[in-house]
Amino acid sequence: MAVSNEFPGAELPGAERPDPVDRLPSGWRPSLAQSGLVGVIALGLTLAVAELLAALGQLVGWLSPASSPLSALGQSFIGLTPEWLKQFAISTFGSNDKTALMVGMGLTLLLVGVVIGLVGRDRPRIAVGLAVVLLVVTGAAVLSRPDATVVDLLPLALGGAAGIGFLVSAFRRQLAPATPAAEPSVEPVADAQPTGTTGDHHPMLRATPVGPAAATRRDFFRFAGIGALAAVAVGAVARWIPSTAQVAASRSAVALPAATAGTAAAPTDVLDDVPGISPFVTPNTDFYRIDTAFVVPRMTTDQWQLRVHGMVDREITLSWSDLLAMPSLTHMVTLTCVSNPVGGEYIGNADWQGVRIADVLAMAGPQAGADCVFSTSVDGFTVTTPLDVLTDDRDALLAYAMNGEPLPVEHGFPVRMVVPGLYGFVSATKWVVDLEVTTFADATAYWTVRGWSAKAPIKTSSRIDVPRSQESVSKGKVPIAGVAWAQYRGISGVQVQIDDGPWMDATLSGDAGADTWRQWVYYWDATASGTHTARCRATDATGAVQIDAIADVVPDGATGLDERTFMVTA
Ligand SMILES: Nc1nc2c(c(=O)[nH]1)N[C@H]1C(S)=C(S)[C@@H](COP(=O)(O)O)O[C@H]1N2
Numbered sequence: 001m002a003v004s005n006e007f008p009g010a011e012l013p014g015a016e017r018p019d020p021v022d023r024l025p026s027g028w029r030p031s032l033a034q035s036g037l038v039g040v041i042a043l044g045l046t047l048a049v050a051e052l053l054a055a056l057g058q059l060v061g062w063l064s065p066a067s068s069p070l071s072a073l074g075q076s077f078i079g080l081t082p083e084w085l086k087q088f089a090i091s092t093f094g095s096n097d098k099t100a101l102m103v104g105m106g107l108t109l110l111l112v113g114v115v116i117g118l119v120g121r122d123r124p125r126i127a128v129g130l131a132v133v134l135l136v137v138t139g140a141a142v143l144s145r146p147d148a149t150v151v152d153l154l155p156l157a158l159g160g161a162a163g164i165g166f167l168v169s170a171f172r173r174q175l176a177p178a179t180p181a182a183e184p185s186v187e188p189v190a191d192a193q194p195t196g197t198t199g200d201h202h203p204m205l206r207a208t209p210v211g212p213a214a215a216t217r218r219d220f221f222r223f224a225g226i227g228a229l230a231a232v233a234v235g236a237v238a239r240w241i242p243s244t245a246q247v248a249a250s251r252s253a254v255a256l257p258a259a260t261a262g263t264a265a266a267p268t269d270v271l272d273d274v275p276g277i278s279p280f281v282t283p284n285t286d287f288y289r290i291d292t293a294f295v296v297p298r299m300t301t302d303q304w305q306l307r308v309h310g311m312v313d314r315e316i317t318l319s320w321s322d323l324l325a326m327p328s329l330t331h332m333v334t335l336t337c338v339s340n341p342v343g344g345e346y347i348g349n350a351d352w353q354g355v356r357i358a359d360v361l362a363m364a365g366p367q368a369g370a371d372c373v374f375s376t377s378v379d380g381f382t383v384t385t386p387l388d389v390l391t392d393d394r395d396a397l398l399a400y401a402m403n404g405e406p407l408p409v410e411h412g413f414p415v416r417m418v419v420p421g422l423y424g425f426v427s428a429t430k431w432v433v434d435l436e437v438t439t440f441a442d443a444t445a446y447w448t449v450r451g452w453s454a455k456a457p458i459k460t461s462s463r464i465d466v467p468r469s470q471e472s473v474s475k476g477k478v479p480i481a482g483v484a485w486a487q488y489r490g491i492s493g494v495q496v497q498i499d500d501g502p503w504m505d506a507t508l509s510g511d512a513g514a515d516t517w518r519q520w521v522y523y524w525d526a527t528a529s530g531t532h533t534a535r536c537r538a539t540d541a542t543g544a545v546q547i548d549a550i551a552d553v554v555p556d557g558a559t560g561l562d563e564r565t566f567m568v569t570a
Pocket residue numbers: 287288289290291292293335336337338377378379381410411412423424425428429430431
């Protein structure tokens with residue numbers, strides 16, 4: 001058997017099994033504590049490697065949360081804990097009962113590691129066998145998770161390979177005879193002693209190990225030390241990469257404070273019942289998503305902090321609990337992407353809750369001469385926003401909730417910026433962790449480097465939702481309907497033109513202030529069958545009419561009128 005060759009000590013017949021080390025000329029073997037430590041290090045290495053791979057696998061979306069052996073074991077541990085023990089834990093540890101269970105699990109694992117190491121002192125094959133059993137049990141725990149698939153076993157398998165590899169090498173070191181190269185040096189050293197006690201080992205030789213015993217011992221310690229360091233380092237990296245499960249747990253643990261100000265309620269006169277129109281409030285799951293993140297940045301609320309620095313009187317750092325303790329408001333704001341083509345989908349309206357950016361900046365005290373806030377996301381994406389826009393009456397927010405829920409991860413959990421009136425690329429930094437008060441002369445944002453404008457207020461625009469392009473509609477009252485927006489200025493009117501006829505006023509929904517879009521509808525009486533084109537244009541509250549000249553989205557937003565060609569059938 002291949003494994004037995006790895007362990008000279010294990011080859012000894014069980015009956016006359018003396019301490020195998022007695023046969024080793026090196027004369028050294030690890031103490032009980034050192035052997036136990038070997039098992040613990042092997043276990044630590046296994047878990048660290050597996051957790052790191054599981055975290056990475058979840059980040060890129062290949063693995064489910066079940067791939068984390070610790071969380072799978074923890075869940076099973078909780079599941080297998082008898083009811084009386086759970087009750088005992090709850091009544092004894094209160095809200096720390098989960099922690100108590102985790103500590104219990106940690107101690108159990110530690111004990112298992114020690115046992116494997118101790119068994120491995122004399123019976124390495126059995127120790128490896130125990131390790132394999134432990135891996136199989138953990139694998140079963142992984143597969144027992146509802147969302148698990150076979151690939152979720154991969155991190156555990158590779159972690160297990162690392163741990164067993166370590167065990168095997170450590171056992172070899174502690175049981176191996178001295179290396180042939182070093183062995184001959186024993187006799188000369190012993191012989192060189194000018195003592196009369198020929199043949200006997202001098203006690204001094206044991207006390208000051210030299211030669212192969214010392215070499216074996218040094219090698220063993222070096223090896224164990226490297227193993228321990230690797231386990232700690234890999235474990236630290238794994239912990240630092242928050243898993244999907246960790247972030248999901250962090251998000252569901254958020255208790256949103258009551259807003260101290262703001263009126264986020266949608267108006268009562270919405271047009272949601274016009275078939276096919278965009279609902280006044282966009283559900284989170286339908287909200288457009290635009291970012292440069294190949295992998296969605298994942299951060300827990302514990303990991304989040306916001307540094308405010310640069311041209312300020314005093315640099316500050318806010319934690320999640322600092323932010324939640326500040327007065328918050330709810331504010332309905334329609335977000336728009338500069339890349340939204342005329343008639344496009346990159347727009348949505350939500351009720352945001354958060355802290356006024358102006359309040360946070362005031363704590364730091366922006367200095368004279370600053371005109372810009374350079375914000376950075378945890379993934380390195382950057383944005384420049386005019387300081388005056390962030391401090392004026394428009395209530396730009398550091399938002400932590402969207403439509404009454406903690407921010408969805410892909411929309412910036414735990415904290416993002418929401419600034420009424422500016423396109424997202426110059427205002428809406430998701431996963432924001434850093435605000436630097438600076439000047440536009442000194443700071444250049446991610447998209448500005450790539451040829452987009454440094455400043456980009458949203459252009460007044462409107463979109464036709466129905467009829468859809470090339471849709472066939474019946475004669476009679478045909479609703480022509482959609483949305484119009486001019487955030488921070490507000491919409492005062494929308495007009496509709498059929499073919500090249502006159503512009504006719506549409507009916508508007510209410511709004512939730514100047515920062516939200518308004519729905520609109522015009523019921524056109526279709527009398528003749530045939531192909532028709534509908535066009536729309538909005539007027540903002542300053543009286544300016546939507547620009548009809550066609551402009552591309554680069555560098556600061558598209559212009560032109562949306563139109564739809566549709567068929568009226570008999
Ligand atoms: N970190 C980060 N934040 C970002 C972006 C990004 O790429 N990375 N894109 C911005 C752009 S261009 C837009 S339009 C909005 C979109 O926000 P949403 O995905 O929540 O709709 O986020 C902004 N915030």
